Amino acid sequence: MGLVAAFEWLGQPYRLCGVKMPDDMLTPAYTTLNGRRETPVLIDGDGHVVTETLAIALWLEARDAERRISFPPGSAEADRLHQMLAFLNTGFTAAFSPYWAAFEMADPDPDYQAALRRFGQGAVAKRHRQLEAMIGETRFLLGPRPTLADAVFAGVARWADFHQAIDPAAYPRITGLKARLQDEPAIRFALAVEDGAELAGSGAAQGRVPLAEALALASPQAAPA
Numbered sequence: 001m002g003l004v005a006a007f008e009w010l011g012q013p014y015r016l017c018g019v020k021m022p023d024d025m026l027t028p029a030y031t032t033l034n035g036r037r038e039t040p041v042l043i044d045g046d047g048h049v050v051t052e053t054l055a056i057a058l059w060l061e062a063r064d065a066e067r068r069i070s071f072p073p074g075s076a077e078a079d080r081l082h083q084m085l086a087f088l089n090t091g092f093t094a095a096f097s098p099y100w101a102a103f104e105m106a107d108p109d110p111d112y113q114a115a116l117r118r119f120g121q122g123a124v125a126k127r128h129r130q131l132e133a134m135i136g137e138t139r140f141l142l143g144p145r146p147t148l149a150d151a152v153f154a155g156v157a158r159w160a161d162f163h164q165a166i167d168p169a170a171y172p173r174i175t176g177l178k179a180r181l182q183d184e185p186a187i188r189f190a191l192a193v194e195d196g197a198e199l200a201g202s203g204a205a206q207g208r209v210p211l212a213e214a215l216a217l218a219s220p221q222a223a224p225a
């Protein structure tokens with residue numbers, strides 16, 4: 001969802017392919033896109049396949065010649081963007097793992113689930129405290145306009161609400177940022193298309209691609225393990 005918002009902010013043409021989770025990802029064909037059977041996956045115009053949120057974010061950064069969602073390569077701002085992306089994609093995202101493990105347990109075990117949620121609550125609170133201290137008074141994470149960091153944050157920030165993991169009042173900067181992101185047309189669009197809405201957006205979105213067609217677009221030699 002966050003990377004869709006990033007494409008919207010970037011304003012370059014792209015198409016979207018939704019996958020049914022986990023069914024579509026369990027097929028042998030899907031492993032030609034991602035051997036770990038995960039989303040997101042990017043297929044570029046040459047059929048080159050890029051997996052992992054961070055790698056796709058850097059792919060977008062490399063094509064952001066107008067610096068709409070990133071900063072000049074080698075600048076201190078670019079370092080800060082990479083730091084924020086890495087923090088969000090590792091520590092911040094990983095903190096929710098116990099909550100997801102409890103939520104997705106095939107054979108529910110209430111005691112174990114309660115322990116997982118307790119562990120998750122501590123981990124999520126710690127990462128929220130750290131993020132709250134990392135962000136300043138700017139409108140978005142790294143300044144007055146949204147960047148790739150805001151896109152990645154938007155994708156995972158909602159998990160805290162889904163799992164009722166935090167008290168929003170305890171993190172006023174994060175809570176304010178989430179509210180501002182909710183007001184962003186690109187975020188609204190990304191949330192709507194995730195729910196299957198018709199595409200409109202900024203005009204960058206060029207329609208949907210069925211999975212079979214996306215699989216055919218990917219060049220097998222280019223697909224990573």
Ligand SMILES: N[C@@H](CCC(=O)N[C@@H](CS)C(=O)NCC(=O)O)C(=O)O
Pocket residue numbers: 021022037038039040051052053054089
């Ligand atoms: N490290 C990967 C993690 C990707 C990931 O966890 N994707 C989830 C969806 S948000 C997924 O595909 N889960 C499938 C599954 O767990 O079966 C990344 O950053 O792209």
